[in-house]
Amino acid sequence: MSKDPILLSILLLSVILISCGCGGMSWQVLSDFMGSKVIIPDIETAVFDGRDTIMPITGAEQVRMVIFYDSTVCSSCKVSQIWNWEKVITTSKALRGKFAPVFIFSPGEGNVAQLKVSLRTYPFEWPVFIDSTGEFVKQNPHIPADNRLHTFLLDGNDEVILVGDPTGNEKLWELYKTTIKEILGDDGQ
Numbered sequence: 001m002s003k004d005p006i007l008l009s010i011l012l013l014s015v016i017l018i019s020c021g022c023g024g025m026s027w028q029v030l031s032d033f034m035g036s037k038v039i040i041p042d043i044e045t046a047v048f049d050g051r052d053t054i055m056p057i058t059g060a061e062q063v064r065m066v067i068f069y070d071s072t073v074c075s076s077c078k079v080s081q082i083w084n085w086e087k088v089i090t091t092s093k094a095l096r097g098k099f100a101p102v103f104i105f106s107p108g109e110g111n112v113a114q115l116k117v118s119l120r121t122y123p124f125e126w127p128v129f130i131d132s133t134g135e136f137v138k139q140n141p142h143i144p145a146d147n148r149l150h151t152f153l154l155d156g157n158d159e160v161i162l163v164g165d166p167t168g169n170e171k172l173w174e175l176y177k178t179t180i181k182e183i184l185g186d187d188g189q
Helices: 005-019 027-033 075-080 082-094 112-121 135-139 170-188
Strands: 045-048 051-054 063-069 099-105 128-130 151-154 160-163
Touching (some): 160 170
Parallel strands (some): 063 099, 099 128
Antiparallel strands (some): 063 151
């Protein structure tokens, strides 16, 4: 990426805080999260295009964007707005397996059935993984509680390099695309 990763991290943190309206967020929380390693557990329960399926989360991609919704968010609300992620899906398809978004929902106890109904009501042509045991959080206790930090980009080492939800924020989405292309080099087209 850059020759000076500390300067790049500071620049990215500044852009993210300004662009996502994270004025009340602690710089320390975001700074500690940037560069941390994230473990993607073996979650195989998924819904794809409104149908239950079993499929593993692959690790073959060079860059992954994790979109994580925990039990504190309204899962059915997020599912009804999942179409907002179409531009990310389109980018992933264009990069043919080099970049992939990973949608992980970790609903509260007893809410898995409701989540599946929502995913059938709003079918999405991308796998949505259901972490019914909370394994993602168990393996990644360093992920901040602030939901604004639950969308992030991972490099090939599964380290956090960019944080923030790019839906509805064109400048942040452009930063994501630029970062993805930088990581992929010539493979990023």
